[in-house]
Amino acid sequence: xxxxxxxxxxxxxxxxxxxxxxxxxxxxxxxxxxxxxxxxxxxxxxxxxxxxxxxxxxxxxxxxxxxxxxxxxxxxxxxxxxxxxxxxxxxxxxxxxxxxxxxxxxxxxxxxxxxxxxxxxxxxxxxxxxxxxxxxxxxxxxxxxxxxxxxxxxxxxxxxxxxxxxxxxxxxxxxxxxxxxxxxxxxxxxxxxxxxxxxxxxxxxx
Ligand SMILES: [Fe+2]
Ligand SMILES: [Fe+2]
Numbered sequence: 001x002x003x004x005x006x007x008x009x010x011x012x013x014x015x016x017x018x019x020x021x022x023x024x025x026x027x028x029x030x031x032x033x034x035x036x037x038x039x040x041x042x043x044x045x046x047x048x049x050x051x052x053x054x055x056x057x058x059x060x061x062x063x064x065x066x067x068x069x070x071x072x073x074x075x076x077x078x079x080x081x082x083x084x085x086x087x088x089x090x091x092x093x094x095x096x097x098x099x100x101x102x103x104x105x106x107x108x109x110x111x112x113x114x115x116x117x118x119x120x121x122x123x124x125x126x127x128x129x130x131x132x133x134x135x136x137x138x139x140x141x142x143x144x145x146x147x148x149x150x151x152x153x154x155x156x157x158x159x160x161x162x163x164x165x166x167x168x169x170x171x172x173x174x175x176x177x178x179x180x181x182x183x184x185x186x187x188x189x190x191x192x193x194x195x196x197x198x199x200x201x202x203x204x205x206x
Contacts, residue, residue, distance in 0.1 A: 001044050006047065009051050012101070013025060013051050016055055016058075017058050021058055024138065025051060025053070025054055027136040027137050028050045028053065028132045029050035029051055030136070031131075031132040031137070032047070032129060032132035033046050033047055035128045035132060035151060035152075035155075036125070038152055039124050039155065041124045042125070045105065045107060045108050045111075045125055046125065046129070046132075048103060048105075048108055050132060052093060052108075053090075053111075053112050053115050055093050055096050055097065056089050056092050056093050056096055057089045059089070061085045061086075061088065064088040065080060065085065067092045067095060068088055068092050068095075071095055073091065073095055075094075075113050075114075076091035076094070079091050079178070079180070082179075083177060083178060083179070084176040084178040086116070087117050087178045087180070090112060090113055090114060090117065093112050093115075094109040094112040097109060097112055107126075110125075111123075111128075111130075114126055114130065114184075115129045115130050115133050116133075116178075118130055118159065118162075118163055118181060118185070118188075119184050119187075120183050120184055120187035121187070127156070127158075127159055128155065130162070134147060134162045135148050135162075142165075143161070143165040146161055147161050147162045156191055156192070156195075160189060163184055163185035164185055164189075166185075167185055
């Protein structure tokens with residue numbers, strides 16, 4: 001993507017989201033590209049995924065639900081039954097990225113689709129997208145610094161922390177929880193437990 005192509009994309013996004021959302025989107029892109037460079041992931045993919053991740057975030061729930069029910073994309077259809085309609089903008093955003101922006105890269109589409117809930121199996125681009133959204137520079141909530149401190153040491157550890165905090169927050173405020181978030185948190189917790197088991201065994205061998 002040339003700088004001109006990026007400018008064009010930013011202009012198109014600006015025409016579809018609020019000013020506030022656009023500013024958030026650009027902050028997410030800044031952090032995602034930094035993380036992509038550090039973790040050896042395509043910076044261009046991180047940029048495109050970031051610019052499009054909230055493309056339908058300002059659309060009403062009913063419109064998102066209509067799009068999710070009316071597609072053959074399995075994740076969007078499945079999420080149409082979600083307990084937490086706010087998460088729908090992620091899979092529907094991926095549909096729109098493909099339909100209106102001609103993005104066909106499956107990695108980018110997946111990263112957009114799971115950026116709100118996370119998922120049990122996430123590649124580095126998807127983790128970077130999720131974490132950049134969670135930690136962009138204007139985020140100032142309890143626990144965000146703990147996640148920021150993990151971004152350049154372990155994406156998986158940062159994911160586990162972010163997901164656990166998200167679940168705790170939603171439960172504390174009696175907010176609906178999408179099952180993908182629960183599944184993702186359990187998967188990253190298992191991964192962490194396996195890692196510490198491996199480490200434990202390795203220490204015993206020496
Ligand atoms: Fe979002
Ligand atoms: Fe976002």
